[in-house]
Amino acid sequence: MAELKGNKYGTHRVIEPKGVLTQAAWKVDNDMSKVYSNEIVCDVTSLNIDSASFTQIAEACGGDEKKIGEMILGIVAERGKQQNPVTGSGGMFKGVVSHIGEDLKKKPGFDLKEGDKIVSLVSLSMTPLRIDKILAIHKDIDRVDIEGKAILFESALYAKMPEDMSEPLALAALDVAGAPAQARKLPHEGDSVLILGANGKSGVLCGWEAMKKVGPKGKVVGVVRNPKQVPGLLELGVYTDVIVADCTKPVEVMEAALAANDGKEYDLSICCVNIESCEMSAILPVRDDGVVYFFSMATSFTKAALGAEGIGKDVTMIIGNGYTKNHANITLDVLRENPKLRKLFDEKYC
Amino acid sequence: MAELKGNKYGTHRVIEPKGVLTQAAWKVDNDMSKVYSNEIVCDVTSLNIDSASFTQIAEACGGDEKKIGEMILGIVAERGKQQNPVTGSGGMFKGVVSHIGEDLKKKPGFDLKEGDKIVSLVSLSMTPLRIDKILAIHKDIDRVDIEGKAILFESALYAKMPEDMSEPLALAALDVAGAPAQARKLPHEGDSVLILGANGKSGVLCGWEAMKKVGPKGKVVGVVRNPKQVPGLLELGVYTDVIVADCTKPVEVMEAALAANDGKEYDLSICCVNIESCEMSAILPVRDDGVVYFFSMATSFTKAALGAEGIGKDVTMIIGNGYTKNHANITLDVLRENPKLRKLFDEKYC
Ligand SMILES: NC(=O)c1ccc[n+]([C@@H]2O[C@H](COP(=O)([O-])OP(=O)(O)OC[C@H]3O[C@@H](n4cnc5c(N)ncnc54)[C@H](OP(=O)(O)O)[C@@H]3O)[C@@H](O)[C@H]2O)c1
Numbered sequence: 001m002a003e004l005k006g007n008k009y010g011t012h013r014v015i016e017p018k019g020v021l022t023q024a025a026w027k028v029d030n031d032m033s034k035v036y037s038n039e040i041v042c043d044v045t046s047l048n049i050d051s052a053s054f055t056q057i058a059e060a061c062g063g064d065e066k067k068i069g070e071m072i073l074g075i076v077a078e079r080g081k082q083q084n085p086v087t088g089s090g091g092m093f094k095g096v097v098s099h100i101g102e103d104l105k106k107k108p109g110f111d112l113k114e115g116d117k118i119v120s121l122v123s124l125s126m127t128p129l130r131i132d133k134i135l136a137i138h139k140d141i142d143r144v145d146i147e148g149k150a151i152l153f154e155s156a157l158y159a160k161m162p163e164d165m166s167e168p169l170a171l172a173a174l175d176v177a178g179a180p181a182q183a184r185k186l187p188h189e190g191d192s193v194l195i196l197g198a199n200g201k202s203g204v205l206c207g208w209e210a211m212k213k214v215g216p217k218g219k220v221v222g223v224v225r226n227p228k229q230v231p232g233l234l235e236l237g238v239y240t241d242v243i244v245a246d247c248t249k250p251v252e253v254m255e256a257a258l259a260a261n262d263g264k265e266y267d268l269s270i271c272c273v274n275i276e277s278c279e280m281s282a283i284l285p286v287r288d289d290g291v292v293y294f295f296s297m298a299t300s301f302t303k304a305a306l307g308a309e310g311i312g313k314d315v316t317m318i319i320g321n322g323y324t325k326n327h328a329n330i331t332l333d334v335l336r337e338n339p340k341l342r343k344l345f346d347e348k349y350c
Numbered sequence: 351m352a353e354l355k356g357n358k359y360g361t362h363r364v365i366e367p368k369g370v371l372t373q374a375a376w377k378v379d380n381d382m383s384k385v386y387s388n389e390i391v392c393d394v395t396s397l398n399i400d401s402a403s404f405t406q407i408a409e410a411c412g413g414d415e416k417k418i419g420e421m422i423l424g425i426v427a428e429r430g431k432q433q434n435p436v437t438g439s440g441g442m443f444k445g446v447v448s449h450i451g452e453d454l455k456k457k458p459g460f461d462l463k464e465g466d467k468i469v470s471l472v473s474l475s476m477t478p479l480r481i482d483k484i485l486a487i488h489k490d491i492d493r494v495d496i497e498g499k500a501i502l503f504e505s506a507l508y509a510k511m512p513e514d515m516s517e518p519l520a521l522a523a524l525d526v527a528g529a530p531a532q533a534r535k536l537p538h539e540g541d542s543v544l545i546l547g548a549n550g551k552s553g554v555l556c557g558w559e560a561m562k563k564v565g566p567k568g569k570v571v572g573v574v575r576n577p578k579q580v581p582g583l584l585e586l587g588v589y590t591d592v593i594v595a596d597c598t599k600p601v602e603v604m605e606a607a608l609a610a611n612d613g614k615e616y617d618l619s620i621c622c623v624n625i626e627s628c629e630m631s632a633i634l635p636v637r638d639d640g641v642v643y644f645f646s647m648a649t650s651f652t653k654a655a656l657g658a659e660g661i662g663k664d665v666t667m668i669i670g671n672g673y674t675k676n677h678a679n680i681t682l683d684v685l686r687e688n689p690k691l692r693k694l695f696d697e698k699y700c
């Protein structure tokens with residue numbers, strides 16, 4: 001039977017509202033019995049829920065695992081995708097390719113076959129998903145093991161599981177693949193870089209890339225709120241300095257940050273926290289004409305735009321695009337290059 | 351009596367939550383009987399409410415002027431500032447300097463004196479404000495005439511009223527001062543630029559700056575939803591082409607935009623609409639490595655970040671900072687350079 005023809009971006013799966021793309025849709029069609037010639041169907045084994053989203057769900061459920069599972073099932077049943085209605089964010093999935101549409105198979109350069117193990121590098125917030133069963137909830141690492149199916153559109157990004165590391169390790173790192181690639185792109189040699197949320201997953205990966213880029217004349221300063229994290233982070237070799245301050249308190253962050261940089265403002269800050277209201281802490285310590293890179297999904301557009309204006313700061317503020325060229329390889333290479341970081345990831349996220 | 355000492359950024363006026371800056375505060379202290387040595391107190395004559403905020407307020411009040419006034423009074427009474435709790439945005443004010451703190455007066459280069467007519471160039475969302483009386487509501491231009499007082503902090507930005515144009519004209523233009531300055535900075539000669547919300551205030555100002563910058567080999571294409579606006583806009587000389595599409599429909603916008611640019615993707619898009627869910631319309635028509643500048647305050651951070659990732663677009667997305675060096679002069683110069691635009695502003699916004 002001939003397969004159905006679908007749109008490159010997946011608009012054929014949008015149920016409501018009409019005319020938008022799948023990420024903006026309230027509800028998408030997760031009917032897996034429809035077979036489109038440009039879709040990849042996967043058997044999903046686990047979901048890595050976006051950190052901001054998982055935090056919100058876990059809080060709403062008072063940390064109760066059964067309720068967390070029910071809430072996730074409820075979201076997917078209602079929307080056809082795992083997109084948290086409060087945070088708007090999703091996550092990614094791990095799975096096995098179970099069907100490839102006939103037009104994709106013929107596409108030059110197409111590199112997947114049925115049976116390949118992959119991780120999705122597009123957000124769950126735009127990925128049609130059906131959950132048949134929840135197998136386990138790993139609260140400490142925001143991961144949910146399931147039985148189910150998901151669809152990747154023609155424009156979607158994915159990575160084949162690397163041979164030289166475990167699946168959970170690759171999945172944990174690829175979840176934040178956009179950030180380290182940017183931390184390589186944005187700084188210049190000799191720059192000072194401030195990383196907020198320095199003990200988090202994206203923070204440490206960014207730290208390593210920034211250290212390589214700024215070189216011995218530069219500075220990469222991490223901000224954490226918990227003093228106990230300082231020695232371990234310094235040991236990793238991903239920061240020149242680690243300071244303690246609460247990122248929801250911009251004045252506190254600025255004072256500690258300037259003190260760690262000989263009183264000078266920073267060339268670049270990268271915001272990797274997982275909570276709200278950290279915009280000003282990322283903006284205040286940066287010099288005029290500097291750059292603020294917001295990777296945190298808890299960033300508010302208006303707080304950043306009006307906040308910078310409010311204090312008369314001429315900084316370029318960038319919205320953390322989850323995708324940039326070669327981001328998967330850059331991210332996995334960090335783990336290959338820094339064995340201490342790899343060990344940390346193995347212990348903490350696997 | 352010696353005046354009180356305040357913080358450069360105004361944190362001494364924050365009531366709750368503690369430790370944040372005034373823009374992030376839920377409530378600021380608008381008690382004008384306290385006199386700080388680094389504050390400027392102004393008698394306010396009118397408020398230009400941010401377009402996204404005014405639209406929301408007007409809709410919530412079913413367009414009823416009395417109710418709009420009451421809602422604005424209510425917000426200011428509760429929060430000590432005109433910050434719309436739904437949109438998070440503010441606007442700006444026009445007024446007369448009534449008191450200058452003693453430390454500011456001594457500051458080298460300080461250029462204001464009591465009696466000067468100024469407009470604020472920081473957002474009302476972080477400006478302590480007291481409204482004594484609402485005098486008039488101009489629904490068509492988002493302006494509210496009042497009697498009241500406002501405070502500018504030491505770091506705040508303002509512009510003295512220019513001599514060569516009327517107050518309402520300068521106020522209308524300065525309200526969106528950040529946008530045209532960026533439209534001058536971001537494009538290169540020969541670039542193609544797409545402007546969404548092309549019939550709006552910021553749209554036409556951006557169009558003019560972009561036209562000058564891209565030169566005769568470039569293209570500046572405006573997007574409007576109303577076909578009746580096309581001839582008038584072409585007449586203004588601020589776009590090479592004007593196309594008709596609904597900016598909440600990304601596929602529609604992309605198709606029309608590419609058709610107007612010989613099928614090629616754009617180097618830059620500038621989003622100047624005043625409604626939600628236009629992120630993908632700004633992202634989709636832009637080439638890989640291109641730039642998307644979000645000036646619209648209705649932009650959602652997560653929709654932009656996840657949306658670009660979702661379609662695998664490696665674009666740099668910039669949060670529209672209301673401030674950039676020299677933005678007030680650049681904006682007023684547009685009106686000086688383009689008499690047709692000045693006439694339009696005089697008719698439409700004054
Ligand atoms: N833009 C994109 O495409 C994209 C893609 C994936 C993820 N993300 C976002 O990136 C962000 C970070 O992700 P992640 O996986 O790196 O998160 P993570 O591992 O949970 O790390 C977040 C860090 O922020 C720290 N933090 C929280 N509140 C703080 C405060 N008040 N002061 C100082 N530090 C604070 C946490 O410190 P503690 O250790 O003390 O808790 C933690 O170390 C999330 O918001 C996520 O949504 C964005």
Ligand SMILES: NC(=O)c1ccc[n+]([C@@H]2O[C@H](COP(=O)([O-])OP(=O)(O)OC[C@H]3O[C@@H](n4cnc5c(N)ncnc54)[C@H](OP(=O)(O)O)[C@@H]3O)[C@@H](O)[C@H]2O)c1
Nearest residue numbers: 402547549550551552575596597622623624646647670672
């Ligand atoms: N970042 C900052 O610092 C800053 C500062 C000030 C203002 N702003 C923001 O900038 C934005 C624009 O301000 P403005 O004063 O230029 O607003 P404006 O004059 O009201 O213009 C908005 C334009 O968007 C158009 N539009 C609305 N929905 C549309 C749709 N679905 N498709 C196509 N066009 C559509 C409107 O078209 P119609 O003519 O058909 O209604 C209008 O021409 C606002 O969101 C405002 O909040 C940002």
